[in-house]
Amino acid sequence: MKTAFVAVLGALLIAQPSVSFADNSNGKNLYSQRCAVCHGADIKGSGPLARKSNPPTPDLTTSAFKKRLSEYPGVIVSSIILRPNGNLIPKTLQENGVKIPPHAWSVKDLRDLHDYMSGVISIKR
């Protein structure tokens, strides 16, 4: 019993570093689970709800948005924290019967998501 406990604990300790040093899978997962339904896996506004939001979900890989992101790197994080679009997101999800469970954002989550999205946006020209 005690041995099993120690073994589990050991496995958790060993597993931990691979979780925290993962190749930003946290940012990718957050994006896929919470943003891609509108913004699309490619961040081009190609998700199933992209044309159901009002206004339609924009392509965030355009040169105009890249310029915005480079002049104001906080635009991604602030769109989550400040919700400048009011109830646009909850309303669109609700009208289309899509449920995304609430999430207690950590600072690391915000950084990871920012890094993930910025990476995809600047790679896709």
Ligand code: HEC
């Ligand atoms: C229900 C659909 C929907 C979901 C889900 C959604 N967005 Fe958006 N997003 C939009 C729409 C629509 C706009 C354009 C709003 C406008 O023009 O007022 C937008 C705009 C943005 C912008 C551009 C802001 C700017 O000022 O140019 C960013 C960045 C963004 N979203 C990030 C995210 C992130 C990060 C997530 C996930 C945590 C997310 N969005 C989830 C629909 C969505």
